[in-house]
Amino acid sequence: MNKAQIDLSKIDxxxxxxxxxxxxxxEVKPDGLNGHCGSCGGFNRIEVEYRxxxxxxxxxxxxxxxxxxxxxxxxxxxxxxxFGGLVPGYTEGAKFAGVRSALVRGFDGEDPGFILxxxxxxxxxxxxxxxxxxxxxxxxxxxxxIWGGGVNYIQDKRCPVPGIENLINQCDTGRLxxxxxxxxxxxxxxxxxxxxxxxxxxxxxxxxxxxxxGGLHSRLIDVRPGENxxxxxxxxxxxxxxxxxxxxxxxxVYTLDGDLIRVDNRFVDFSGWKHPCRGQxxxxxxxxxxxxxxxxxxxxxxxxxxxxxxxxxxxxWGLPEYSASCRFRIRKSSTETWCAWVRESDDYxxxxxxxxxxxxxxxxxxxxxxxDPLDGATNYVAPxxxxxxxxxxxxxxxxxxxxxxxxxxxGRFKENRDFAANESITDEAREYRTEDDAPPYGCK
Numbered sequence: 001m002n003k004a005q006i007d008l009s010k011i012d013x014x015x016x017x018x019x020x021x022x023x024x025x026x027e028v029k030p031d032g033l034n035g036h037c038g039s040c041g042g043f044n045r046i047e048v049e050y051r052x053x054x055x056x057x058x059x060x061x062x063x064x065x066x067x068x069x070x071x072x073x074x075x076x077x078x079x080x081x082x083f084g085g086l087v088p089g090y091t092e093g094a095k096f097a098g099v100r101s102a103l104v105r106g107f108d109g110e111d112p113g114f115i116l117x118x119x120x121x122x123x124x125x126x127x128x129x130x131x132x133x134x135x136x137x138x139x140x141x142x143x144x145x146i147w148g149g150g151v152n153y154i155q156d157k158r159c160p161v162p163g164i165e166n167l168i169n170q171c172d173t174g175r176l177x178x179x180x181x182x183x184x185x186x187x188x189x190x191x192x193x194x195x196x197x198x199x200x201x202x203x204x205x206x207x208x209x210x211x212x213x214g215g216l217h218s219r220l221i222d223v224r225p226g227e228n229x230x231x232x233x234x235x236x237x238x239x240x241x242x243x244x245x246x247x248x249x250x251x252x253v254y255t256l257d258g259d260l261i262r263v264d265n266r267f268v269d270f271s272g273w274k275h276p277c278r279g280q281x282x283x284x285x286x287x288x289x290x291x292x293x294x295x296x297x298x299x300x301x302x303x304x305x306x307x308x309x310x311x312x313x314x315x316x317w318g319l320p321e322y323s324a325s326c327r328f329r330i331r332k333s334s335t336e337t338w339c340a341w342v343r344e345s346d347d348y349x350x351x352x353x354x355x356x357x358x359x360x361x362x363x364x365x366x367x368x369x370x371x372d373p374l375d376g377a378t379n380y381v382a383p384x385x386x387x388x389x390x391x392x393x394x395x396x397x398x399x400x401x402x403x404x405x406x407x408x409x410x411g412r413f414k415e416n417r418d419f420a421a422n423e424s425i426t427d428e429a430r431e432y433r434t435e436d437d438a439p440p441y442g443c444k
Contacts, residue, residue: 005101005102005103006102006103006104006116006119007116008099008100008101008102041095041097042095042096042097042123043087043095043096043098043121043122043123044086044087044090044093044094044095044096044122044123044124044126045084045085045086045087045090045121045122045123045124045222046060046074046084046085046087046099046119046120046121046122047082047083047084047085047118047119047120047122048076048082048083048084048085048116048117048118048119048120049081049082049116049117049118049119050076050080050081050082050083050104050114050115050116050117051079051080051081051113051114051115051117052076052077052078052079052081052104052112052113052114052115053078053111053112053113054078054106054107054108054110054112054113055075055076055077055078055106055107055112055270055392056075056076056104056105056106056107056112056114057073057074057075057076057104057105057107057270058073058074058075058076058083058085058102058103058104059071059072059073059101059102059103059104059105060072060073060074060099060101060102060103061099061100061101061102062087062096062097062098062099062100063096063097063098063099063100064096064097065097069100070088070096072085072087072088074221075247075248075249075268075270076104077268077392078112078392084222085221085222086124086220086221086222086223088219090126090220091126091127091129091145091146091220092129093126095123098121099121102119107270107272108272127145127223127225128145129145129146130144130145130146131143131144131145131152131153132144132145132223132225132230133153134225134228134229134230134254134256135256136228136256136258137157138156138157138158138256138258138259139154139155139156139157139256139261139403140153140154140155140157141153141154141155141254141256141261142154142166143230143232143252143254144170144176144210145220145223145232146217146220147173147176147209147210147211147217147218148178148208148209148210148211148217148218148219148220148232148234148235148236148250149209149220149223149232149233149234149250149252150176150177150178150179150209150210151168151176151177151178151254151263152166152168152170152175152176152373153166153168153170153373154166154167154168154261154350154401154403155167156350156403156404158403158404159348159403160346160348161290161343161346161348163371164288164290164371165373166288166373167287167288167291167350167373167403168286168287168288168373169286169287169288169289169373169374169375169378169379170373170374171373171374171375171376171378172210172215173208173210173211173212173215173216173217173218173237174208174210174211174213174239174284175210175286175378176209176210176284176286177263177283177284177285177286177401178208178209178210178283178284179207179208179209179236179250179252179265179267179281179283179284180206180207180208180209180239180280180281180283180284180382181206181207181267181269181280181281181387181389181395182204182205182206182278182279182280182389183204183205183206183207183269183271183273183275183276183278183389184204184205184273184274184275184276185202185204185205187274189273189274190273190274193205193271193273195240196213196238196239196240196241196244197240198213198239198240199318202240203239203240204240204278205238205246205271205273205275206238206239206240207236207237207238207239207246207248207250207267207269208236208237208238208239208284209234209236209250209252210236211236211237212237212238212239212240212241212242212243212244213239213240213241213242214242214243216237216242216243217237218234218235218236218237218245219234219235219245220232220233220234221233221234221235221249228255228256228257229253229254229255229256230253230254231251231252231253231254232251232252232254233249233250233251234249234250234251235248235249235250236248236250246269246271247269247270247271247272248267248268248269248270248271249267249268249270250265250266250267251265251266251267252264252265252266259402259404259412260400260401260402260412260416261400261401261402262398262399262400262401262419263283263398263399263400263401264396264398265283265395265396265397265398265399266394266395266396267389267394267395267396268392268393268394268395269389269390269391269392269393270391270392271391272391273391275388275389275390275391276388277386277387277388278386278387278388278389279359279361279384279385279386279432280384280385280386280387280395280425281361281382281383281384282354282357282382282383282384282385282387282397282399282425283354283382283383283399284380284382285352285380285381285382286378286379286380287341287349287350287378287379287380288370288371288372288373288375288378288379289364289366289367289368289369289370289371289375289377289378289379290343290369290370290371291341291342291343291349291350291379292312292342292343292344292364292367292369292379293310293311293312293341293342293343293344293349294310294311294312294314294339294340294341294362294379294381295308295309295310295339295340295341295342295349295406296308296309296310296328296338296339296340296360297309297334297336297337297338298328298330298331298440298441299331299334299336299440300331300333300334300436302333302334302335302336303335303336303414303417305410308406308410309328309440309441311362311441312344314326314362314363314364315363315364316363316364316365316366317361317362317363317365317380318363318365322363326361326362326363327359327360327361328359328360328361328362328441329358329359329432329433329434329438330357330358330359330360330432330433330434331433331434331435331436331438332430332433332434332435332436333436335355335417336413336417337353337354337355337356337357337360337383338351338352338353338354338409338410338413339351339352339360339362339381339383340352340406340409341362341379341381342406347405347406348403348404348405349403349404349406349409350401350402350403350409351401351402351403351409351410351412351413352381352383352399352400352401353399353400353401353402353413353416353417354383354397354399354422355398355399355417355419355420355421355422356385356421356422356423356425356426357383357384357385357422357425358384358385358386358427358430358431358432358433359383359384359385359432359433360381360382360383360384361380361381361382361383361384362379362380362381362382363379363380364377364378364379364380365377365378365379365380366378367379383399384432385425385426385427385432386427386429386431386432387424387425387427394424395424395425396422396424396425397420397422397424397425398419398420398422399420400412400413400416400419
């Protein structure tokens with residue numbers, strides 16, 4: 001048998017009252033809370049404590065007042081764990097009266113070895129359906145929950161340039177700062193996979209945190225606000241299809257630390273497909289078009305304040321005729337793997353530091369110099385490594401973001417250059433890197 005029925009008589013119904021009183025003197029009302037549940041009845045989150053020998057799916061049928069009920073499915077990793085999952089429609093205030101059935105099913109047709117510790121139904125606060133903010137004295141950062149928890153807003157409270165409120169382009173679900181991965185195409189090993197399409201070409205398996213090419217958003221699985229931080233889990237859509245939920249989860253921890261924004265990422269694929277090793281966006285990073293110059297370090301004397309390289313003429317990276325000129329390979333011995341988009345005339349911009357990547361893929365789309373984060377024009381960079389998606393095996397990496405002049409950006413990254421090893425994305429072969437003595441990239 002590859003399934004285990006959960007005894008619903010053991011489910012603990014946990015109703016939590018969340019009062020939302022008017023703030024008193026010196027108090028701040030929690031941002032993003034839309035009312036309270038509790039006495040109104042129903043639940044909007046489950047929490048399962050369990051042990052599994054193999055990964056499995058948790059198949060549920062909720063009591064929604066209809067004869068059929070509302071079907072739902074979560075993915076469980078192997079081991080002893082606690083899993084939390086929000087019901088479909090959580091961000092719109094959905095709740096259900098109970099659970100009619102709960103089944104744990106193995107992915108490989110064999111018994112997953114499921115042992116239930118506890119199963120709770122909860123009523124939790126409904127966070128903002130659009131953007132949940134974390135904030136300190138330097139930054140206000142927006143996490144768009146309805147788009148899988150990608151970053152859609154970074155305000156620098158010390159920005160010296162008038163008219164810039166948000167440095168991040170959020171024109172559609174493919175923009176933002178977000179996780180994105182590439183996997184299989186159609187192969188005999190994966191007969192149930194079929195290609196999507198994008199830009200008039202076949203599109204491989206591509207879980208994208210924000211959503212798909214049709215503008216449909218990824219599902220929010222769970223969220224936990226903290227002090228100067230927030231943790232989210234989402235189920236991404238496949239970019240090349242419309243309305244296709246991937247069998248995968250993405251997690252992010254966003255943390256504000258003074259003049260730095262730290263992001264910790266985790267991705268687990270549950271498809272069971274065999275994926276080739278591909279270049280992965282780590283992460284996909286989109287800014288406002290106003291920032292007209294791309295800056296990076298193209299040398300071997302890392303963290304010695306050696307001269308930087310820059311380009312102010314980059315084109316759209318997605319067109320074949322420009323793709324090669326948008327790729328900047330890092331030297332094999334270099335550890336200074338940060339980059340930035342800045343406004344040359346202001347010497348101001350936003351920087352991204354991802355340790356142990358091998359290539360920077362950058363460009364500008366429909367450049368017009370606008371400060372509007374909703375405009376179609378945008379700048380892009382994706383630090384790349386060749387990483388293979390392996391089903392049920394996590395991919396984890398971290399990065400830092402900061403803002404300011406080029407010297408300020410570089411200085412903060414230098415002070416924090418050892419903050420993460422990023423071992424699970426490190427390509428020991430360094431296939432994307434260039435030789436230390438290779439000619440430099442031209443600066444324009």
